Amino acid sequence: MADLAVAPRAWGGRVRLLAWLQEYGVYVSVLALLLFNVVFTPHFLEVANFRTQLIQVAPVVITSLGMALVIGTEGIDLSVGSVMALASAVVVLYLGYGAPVAIVAALIAGAAVGAGGGALVAYVGVQPIVATLALLVGVRGLANVLVPQLTEFRNPTLITLGSRSVLGLPLVVIIAAALTVLVAFLVKRTTFGRQLVAVGGNRAASRLSGLPVRRVLVTVYLISGLLAAVAGVLATSRLQASDPTSLGLLMELSAITAVVVGGTPLTGGRVRVLGTVLGALLIQLLQATLIKHNLPQSWTQMVQAVIILAAVYAARGRRA
Amino acid sequence: MSRTSGLVAVALAALLATAACAKGEDSGETPAPAGSAGQQVVQSQGAAGPTCTLQSFGGQKFDLKKDVVGFSQSEKEANPFRIAETRSIKDEAAKLGIANLRVTNAQSQFSKQISDVQQLIAQGAKLLIIAPLNSDGWEPVLRQAAEKKVPIITIDRKINAQPCTDYLTFIGSDFYQQGERAADQMIQALGGQGEVAILLGAPGNNVTTDRTKGFKDRIQEKAPGITISFEQTGEFTREKGQQVTEQLIQSRPGTEGIYAENDEMALGAVTALKGAGKSPGQVKIVSVDGTRAAVQGIVDGWLSAVVESNPRFGPLAFSTTQKFLDGEGIPATVIISDQEYTTANAKESLGNAY
Numbered sequence: 001m002a003d004l005a006v007a008p009r010a011w012g013g014r015v016r017l018l019a020w021l022q023e024y025g026v027y028v029s030v031l032a033l034l035l036f037n038v039v040f041t042p043h044f045l046e047v048a049n050f051r052t053q054l055i056q057v058a059p060v061v062i063t064s065l066g067m068a069l070v071i072g073t074e075g076i077d078l079s080v081g082s083v084m085a086l087a088s089a090v091v092v093l094y095l096g097y098g099a100p101v102a103i104v105a106a107l108i109a110g111a112a113v114g115a116g117g118g119a120l121v122a123y124v125g126v127q128p129i130v131a132t133l134a135l136l137v138g139v140r141g142l143a144n145v146l147v148p149q150l151t152e153f154r155n156p157t158l159i160t161l162g163s164r165s166v167l168g169l170p171l172v173v174i175i176a177a178a179l180t181v182l183v184a185f186l187v188k189r190t191t192f193g194r195q196l197v198a199v200g201g202n203r204a205a206s207r208l209s210g211l212p213v214r215r216v217l218v219t220v221y222l223i224s225g226l227l228a229a230v231a232g233v234l235a236t237s238r239l240q241a242s243d244p245t246s247l248g249l250l251m252e253l254s255a256i257t258a259v260v261v262g263g264t265p266l267t268g269g270r271v272r273v274l275g276t277v278l279g280a281l282l283i284q285l286l287q288a289t290l291i292k293h294n295l296p297q298s299w300t301q302m303v304q305a306v307i308i309l310a311a312v313y314a315a316r317g318r319r320a
Numbered sequence: 321m322s323r324t325s326g327l328v329a330v331a332l333a334a335l336l337a338t339a340a341c342a343k344g345e346d347s348g349e350t351p352a353p354a355g356s357a358g359q360q361v362v363q364s365q366g367a368a369g370p371t372c373t374l375q376s377f378g379g380q381k382f383d384l385k386k387d388v389v390g391f392s393q394s395e396k397e398a399n400p401f402r403i404a405e406t407r408s409i410k411d412e413a414a415k416l417g418i419a420n421l422r423v424t425n426a427q428s429q430f431s432k433q434i435s436d437v438q439q440l441i442a443q444g445a446k447l448l449i450i451a452p453l454n455s456d457g458w459e460p461v462l463r464q465a466a467e468k469k470v471p472i473i474t475i476d477r478k479i480n481a482q483p484c485t486d487y488l489t490f491i492g493s494d495f496y497q498q499g500e501r502a503a504d505q506m507i508q509a510l511g512g513q514g515e516v517a518i519l520l521g522a523p524g525n526n527v528t529t530d531r532t533k534g535f536k537d538r539i540q541e542k543a544p545g546i547t548i549s550f551e552q553t554g555e556f557t558r559e560k561g562q563q564v565t566e567q568l569i570q571s572r573p574g575t576e577g578i579y580a581e582n583d584e585m586a587l588g589a590v591t592a593l594k595g596a597g598k599s600p601g602q603v604k605i606v607s608v609d610g611t612r613a614a615v616q617g618i619v620d621g622w623l624s625a626v627v628e629s630n631p632r633f634g635p636l637a638f639s640t641t642q643k644f645l646d647g648e649g650i651p652a653t654v655i656i657s658d659q660e661y662t663t664a665n666a667k668e669s670l671g672n673a674y
Contacts (some may be wrong), residue, residue, distance in 0.1 A: 040570065042571060042572075043570060043571045043572075043573065046570070048570050049570050049571070052566050052567065052570050055566075056563055056566065064396070090342075091341035091342070092344060092345065093344055094342060094343060094344075095343075095344060095345040096342075096343030096344050096345055097343055110353060121634065144396070144398065146342070148397065148398060149397070149398045149399065149400070149403060150398070150399065150558065151344075152586070152613065153345050154345065163595055202374070235559070238562075238591075239558060239559050239588075239591065240591055241558060243557070243558060243559065245396065245398040245399075246555075246557045246558075246560075247559060288567055291552055291564060291567045291568070292567055292571040294549070294550050294551065294552065297552060298523070298551055308477060
């Protein structure tokens with residue numbers, strides 16, 4: 001007020017700060033939470049602890065990767081939690097043929113649901129939120145029909161998938177890391193990745209310039225369904241039981257949070273893979289911190305809300 | 321457009337094929353016979369309180385065998401408790417020759433349960449057996465039932481209303497006492513000393529509150545050497561029970577006992593302990609329910625004790641109705657006597673578990 005000339009510069013500074021926060025906020029938050037825990041949480045700096053956190057976050061990371069791609073096309077996939085449940089149901093239904101066949105069947109089921117949702121979005125023109133909402137409800141129902149109650153299994157291959165370690169690293173974590181690299185490569189280095197970003201950035205222009213918009217959309221939802229099925233199989237093998245009633249419940253919200261907090265705008269045209277992984281880690285660490293300090297878990301939800309709002313605010317400031 | 325339908329058709333076909341050629345793992349286990357094993361026994365009939373007769377209720381005599389009888393289940397039959405509960409009602413009805421039993425399931429949605437029961441009343445039900453999802457919010461249903469003088473028996477959870485005017489009676493377990501008995505088992509397993517964690521049930525549920533309070537009160541009263549250092553919700557599911565236990569044993573290695581407020585969370589805790597390389601019995605687990613898998617857990621040495629919460633309401637619900645029709649007085653609450661499974665009896669009682 002006193003010095004008008006300062007105002008624009010301060011404004012510019014704030015915009016720059018918000019832009020920086022959107023870009024790196026998630027890294028800073030994860031680092032801060034790690035530091036807090038190192039200082040205040042007993043037994044935090046132990047290998048077993050990092051194993052626990054990484055194992056628990058792996059299915060969330062895998063689902064969030066697919067969600068990031070979908071959101072990159074200005075879409076959304078609410079069906080991922082139900083697809084996890086379907087994969088969980090299918091894998092035990094086919095266990096009689098052996099674990100590999102059962103896992104492939106589960107992945108096919110997930111990809112089929114994804115492709116179905118993608119077809120509704122791309123060819124019928126149903127809004128993504130509506131198409132995948134229908135799948136969220138219907139696919140959970142289907143999973144419950146296929147496996148009506150929690151079913152334990154004894155297949156050693158499927159059980160070791162969830163508990164085995166290779167070179168000291170849990171297999172589940174290795175799979176999540178490999179898929180992260182794969183998706184990052186897909187986005188950064190392939191024609192499909194560039195098409196995806198273009199479709200999300202400006203669909204009309206993409207269509208006019210001859211990009212296969214519909215095919216890209218169907219493929220993106222198919223990948224999201226496939227990744228959710230992978231997460232569902234891994235979660236099932238870790239639980240050593242198929243539980244379609246509660247497995248993957250509210251996973252779509254965790255995944256969307258991870259993507260948004262990771263800096264991918266809901267308006268599409270941009271996919272941040274590493275940011276998404278960090279977003280998932282942030283939610284996991286937050287939950288772990290509250291549990292380890294024996295604080296009510298309802299707090300997690302409230303803190304999560306604050307983080308989401310902060311992320312969205314930072315994104316808004318950037319565009320201003 | 322033809323491409324669209326093609327894609328959708330392929331997706332649908334793939335899903336249907338999923339169900340068509342499924343082949344599950346050989347489980348090697350046969351499901352429990354429905355027989356009379358583990359039948360409910362009445363513990364107390366609320367002796368002090370007034371009783372309700374057909375006359376004081378103001379109802380009409382009806383024929384249990386021929387008239388419409390409605391059963392409204394609250395939750396999906398996806399967990400052993402609900403499966404056993406619904407099966408018990410159906411089996412007993414078949415055994416007694418009750419021809420017109422109508423069963424509904426509210427799928428955990430309270431508004432659906434309300435309309436389910438209204439439908440049953442509209443279909444001319446002369447008796448309603450309700451497993452309520454919530455305790456409150458039943459006024460519209462109660463008013464309709466009262467107009468037609470349809471007696472309501474609520475099972476496993478209570479309705480907040482006036483017995484003998486709004487409903488006939490409540491048959492169920494004493495959840496507070498289940499918590500107390502779990503505490504007794506924990507005290508015994510730990511020799512009265514040690515650090516205990518609680519896996520709480522779903523928040524905002526009277527089962528959770530009562531099982532927690534009963535446990536804590538008893539520990540405080542009987543075993544001051546036991547400290548409850550950790551309590552987190554596992555939301556009554558196996559997955560959550562496993563995840564919370566993984567965090568627990570990593571950050572609080574001194575934990576010697578885990579009280580799980582249902583069997584599913586206890587089994588999740590067992591998976592977590594196995595994953596952390598613990599051996600059976602290293603951490604003492606006590607839980608509530610009495611499902612077959614949990615009682616098997618006692619036999620295998622992972623669980624110390626399971627306090628039963630008996631879901632087999634069929635025989636008691638219908639015998640209570642018959643007494644009511646015969647003009648006998650019915651108490652406002654019928655508390656059933658739950659069993660206990662310990663290392664001493666788990667093996668031979670496995671057949672009673674559900």
